Amino acid sequence: MTEIIVVTSGKGGVGKTTTSASLACGLARRGKKVAVIDFDIGLRNLDLIMGCERRVVYDFVNVINGDCTLKQALIKDKRFETLFVLAASQTRDKDALTPEGVKRVLDELAAEQFDYIICDSPAGIEKGAHLAMYFADRAVVVVNPEVSSVRDSDRILGLLASKTARAEAGNGGVKEHLLLTRYSPRRVATGEMMSVSDVKEILGLDVVGVVPESQDVLTASNAGTPVILNETSDASQAYDDAVSRLLGETKPLRFIEEPKKGFFARVFGG
């Protein structure tokens, strides 16, 4: 049974691609057969974050147009035997993706016994974002604890509840999960940043992960090694917990509180 997970957000720059890459690696590391697809037609980036940019020969649109087979376009990850990347096309043709074409590719991946298909959505609410979510079974909504990101993600929740195959079929809709990124426990403690429970309360979603703000994310994308693979990093452990929760395990949230200060630090500040 193949499960299709869309990683979406509405707002750009909140960490969709970083999240897609890390979740895909985390699932593959647990032995799952995973395909991760870049839906950001025209602005290919997932290949860079996954570190396979020099091995892109064919892309998603090539497969849809029949220029190549799906097998030829899937890039096998060098770290995990069961992980494959399908790169976005760099065409400027907005109509390159069609619902029929996307469905055909997803069906073919299902026939190839993939356990998970991660759809890395582009920002916005245009066609690419719509098609990335349309066939999804579940959605990971990536949110920064910041007003515009939260508001935009609520727009996305509205679309997930109405403009998806599951919503249209009326069979329970898409299962939605909240994943907070760039979380700073220190700023939450000083009242400068909304907390996990604040965002959870506004959006009414269950939390699948909270990834702390981390310098390791930039280092990871510099190197083309998804941050989840840097196991000493807090961000890596937070993503790995999120993968466990996606697989149905119960894990307490980590990295959401700053270490307790001593008495003197509390009285005299610092």
Place this chain on the structure above:
Amino acid sequence: MGLLALFRRTPSSATVAKERLRIIVAQERSARGGGPDYLPLLRRELLEVIRKYVNVDPDAIQVNVEREEGQEVLELSVTLPERKAAVAPTTP
């Protein structure tokens, strides 16, 4: 932070953000899920008319549009105050 924080009375910026978001998100949700966009205005005008005769609470009026098998039903529900609490019509 520290001692000074104890005397601070202004709400934190995170609290402000949460409050603003709560309002705008509720508003946008009702706009997209709650039927046609004339509903809030319709509700307000109905309230004004009803208040000419009965002193009802602003929350006592519910206006909903329900979709049932190809037709839309406009549902209007007004909760009147209890008899003894009912006051004479207010003169404008």
